[in-house]
Amino acid sequence: MRKHFLLWGCVGVFAAAVVGCATAQSDVDVSRQAAAVLKSSFKANGQAGLDRLDQDETQRLCTQYANKPLPKDVAEMIEKLNTASIKWPADGKMQGDWKNGEKIAQEGRGKQYSDDPKGPVGGNCYACHQLTPQEVSYGTIGPSLYQFAKLRGYSDETRKYAYGKIWNADAYSACSNMPRFGHSQILTEQQVKDLVALLTDPDSPVNK
C-alpha cells in the first residue's frame, strides 16, 4: 500500500514537471484533483464512512481505464490479483440451499447508509440478472442466468466457477460491473454458497 502511494506520488510529480506551465492540465492531474474534490464533498453517514472513497488497486486501475480500452497486461494483472484473494470454502462444499439463495437474490438492502447495520444484507442479484422465470422484475446490466447449470452441466467445475465469480467477479473479468461479494465482505461464505445453489442445484427454479 505504501509502495503504491509512493509510486503515485512520483507519477504526479513527474506529470506536474512535464506539464509545467502548459495551459492544459494532464489527465493524471485532473484525476487526482477529482479524487481530492470527491473526498471533500462527502460526509460519513451511519455505516458508510469516508474510507469508502479510498480506492484499492483494482478500483484505481478500473477508474483510470474507464474511458479507454483496458490494456491486456493490466487486465491480466487485475485478474491475477483478484484470483489470489478468493477464499475457497474450507470444507470444499460450494453448494448451499437454493431457497435461501433466492431470498438473498431478492434482497436489495445492505451497506447503504440508510440501511440498518444489523439488518439484512442481500446480493440484489435481480437488479441486474434474470434468474428464476417466476420473477419478471429483473434488470439487464448483467447477462441472464436462467438455466445456469442446465446449460453448463451440473458439475464441480460449474459450482466452482459460480462460487468464484460471486466471491470476486474481477478474477474472471477485470473491471466487471459486478460487486466482489465475498472479497469485499458484502456476503458471508454461507450466503455465497446459497447463491451457488440457486444457480447450480437441479431442483432450483433457475434450472427448470
Next chain:
Amino acid sequence: MQATKFRRTGRAALAACAAVAMTAALAQVSAVDEIAKYRAALQDGNPAELWEARGEDLWKAPRGPKNVSFATCDLGQGPGVVKGAYAQLPRYFTDADRVMDLETRLVHCMVTQQGYSQADAMKGPFGGPGTKSDIEALVAYVTSQSRGVKMNVPLAHAREKEAYALGEKMFVYRGGTHDFSCATCHGEDGKRIRLQDLPNLMTVAGAQKAYTTWPAYRVSQGELRTFQWRLNDCFRQQRFPELIFTSEASIALTMYLARNANGAAFDAPAIKR
C-alpha cells in the same frame, strides 16, 4: 378542479396497476408495456404545480433577517430574471468566484442578500414526511420558468471547463463496498435495473433525455425532487457516504451532465414513478 384531476389520475393509475398485476404471468415485454401505460397516465396531472406555486410565492416575498425578496438575486441572466435562467446553469459567477448550480446560487442569495446564516440557508434541502423544503419549492418555480427553453450551459470560463472535466472524471470513479461508479448503471445503452430503464448519461441523447426531466415529482415519495437530491440518492445506492448538499463534487457532476444535455428543450418539473 385540481382535485378532480388528481382523482382521475389516481383511478387511471390504479387501473394500470391492476392491469400490471393481471399480466404478471405473461411475457416480460407486456409487463413493461403496462408500466409505460401507468407512466403515461401519470402525465395527466402533475402535483409539481403545487411546489411551483409555493416557490413563486417564496421567490417574490420579502424574507430573511434583511427582509428582502429574490428580486435582486442574479441567476446569471440579471437581477431577478428567472425566465430561461435554469437552462444556462451551472455557470461561473464572478461575484462568488466559483461555478454554481441553481441550489448553490439560491443559498448564495439567501446569505448575501437576505441575511441568512450559511447554516440556516442550507437547512432542509430535501423535504420528507411532514417537512417541507423551501429550496425544493424555489427550485420547482425557477426550473418551471425554463420549460421549453433549449439547454445552453456555457463552457467558456476556465472554471466552467475545470468543473466539467472534474465531473467527467467523477462519473467513472469507482469506490465503496460494491465498486460502483455512476457509469456502472449509466454507461451503456438499453439497460435497466429491475424494470427501471437506465439512461446512458455518457451519450448526448441519454444526458438530454434524463437531465431535461429533473426536477420531478416522485409519485412513490410524494415529493418534488431536485437534481441535488437525484445525485445524493444515486450515491446512497452506490454505497458511498453522503454527498454534501451544494458540494464541489455535486456541482461538477451537474455541470458535466447539464452541459451534455445542451441543445435539448428543458421539460421539467416532470413526473416520475
